[in-house]
Amino acid sequence: MNQTIAIIGAGPVGLAAAAHALERGLDPVVLEKGPAVGHAVRHWAHVPMFSPWAFNVDAAAERLLTASGWTRPDGDSYPTGGDLVARYLAPLAEIPALRERIRLGAEVLAVSRRGFDKVRTAGRENAPFALRCRSGGEEMTLFADAVIDASGTWFAPNPAGSGGLPAIGEMQNTGRIRYGMPDVLGTDRTRYAGRRVAVLGGGHSAIGTLTALAALPDARTPTPVTWLYRGADVAKAYGGGAADQLSARGELGLRIAQLVESGRLTVETGYRLDRIESDAAGLRLIADDGRTVPVDELIVATGFRPDLGPLRELRVALDPALECPPVLAPLIDPNEHSCGTVRPHGAAELAHPEPGFYIAGMKAYGRAPTFLLATGHEQVRSIVAALAGDHEAARRVELVLPETGVCSATPGGGKAAAAGCCGGPAPAPSTACCAQDHDAKAAGETGCGCSGTTKTPELATA
DSSP: OOOEEEEEOOSHHHHHHHHHHHHTTOEEEEEESSSSTTTTGGGGTTOBOSSOGGGTSOHHHHHHHHHTTOOOOOTTSOOBHHHHIIIIIHHHHTSHHHHTTEEETEEEEEEEETTBOSSOOTTGGGSOEEEEEEETTEEEEEEESEEEEOOOSTTSBOOSSTTSSOOBTTGGGGGGEEESOOOTTTTTHHHHTTSOEEEEOOSHHHHHHHHHHHTOOOSSOOOOEEEEOSSSOGGGGGTTGGGOSSHHHHHHHHHHHHHHHHTSSEEETTOOEEEEEEETTEEEEEETTSOEEEESEEEEOOOBOOOOGGGTTSOOOOOTTTOSOTTTHHHHOTTTOOSOBOOOOOHHHHBOSSTTEEEOGGGGGTTOSOOOHHHHHHHHHHHHHHHTTOHHHHHSOOOOOOOOOOOOSSTTOHHHHHHHGGGSSOOTTOOOSSHHHHHHHHTTOOSBOGGGOOBOBOOOOO
16 A cells, blocks of 8 residues: 655645545645645636536545635525635645645656656655755755646646647737736726737637636726637537536636627637737737737736656657547547547556556646536545555445536537537437437436437536
């Protein structure tokens, strides 16, 4: 049995892993590069989550909290990122058994095996992991029997260029570019109100930012907002609407559709940014087909990618396209299927050729665009069970997720594709997302039956 577990990241998934480790009698140490737990979550503290509290609290973490007198928030209410930190992560981190195992300001620079580079094999599995860390300006090495990387992807946003590279001029104009989801209606209000703003992206971060920009009050003139969408049809970005069992997510799709139809947003479809130029008048965003959009500010919401640099000396197996564990790739690949579904998975699916090493949470999804916090909780429950030698518990599925209401076997196909995919729409009055989903449920199975495989939907958190 592995006794010491190094957990990289003190976000919700990392702290959940530590809670499960404590219950199993293991010895976790949590390494967080930020000054407080939930360091990444604090950067989107203003963002409401799509999933309610019922899906955002890990079971082992809740048992620790309840023993200390904590009261669980209303399961049907929707927290912001700030609520998640203040009402859940911060109290969890203050529990004495966990607090003494969290090291803040400890950045993991690299992970290897003690005395073994990536090439050397004989005796490798018996060598402890060596984590090179930097804390307080000094470097040190920490040793552990197992490692769970739950560091997330927030600090590695994708660039604005359409080919995965930064657009020409992107690095030189970072002063007018923001990534992710700035607090448009709060601390960043004065930066954007009344100015020409473009949002690049097609996911929920882009849509949330667009709706916030459209809501900005300005006595002189409305904020001119341009949506730069790489796909051919923005209808794909609307999601499941009223059919989505996560109502907050469905409502977001309905709102963006209304803004587009009303003309409040200027939409540029098929827009692949190639160059960014600037002068005293602002930025000129130039697509590869020559279209030019003049703006004052650019918000890049094109997703995130895992930082794999610290793992270079480990034997890690990743899908060559998505940079996630290979078994997950066909279930979350947006090129193949856009139902937003993935079956519950744990230690078996997340294992790597390096025994005792796992990637969990958002980072486990690599470059795939969707992730639900409850999925991360299930991942680490299974991983810790496996590390503790309880392989039956590691194989067991303890996760039920809500339906998305999104079903399109042809990404980018819009409403027409949705109407014809997966056997067509579900028969009324079924709440299934498509005909195959209806048949799967009628047979007593759970989740979406798209592409002939029954799966449990996977959703985005923010």
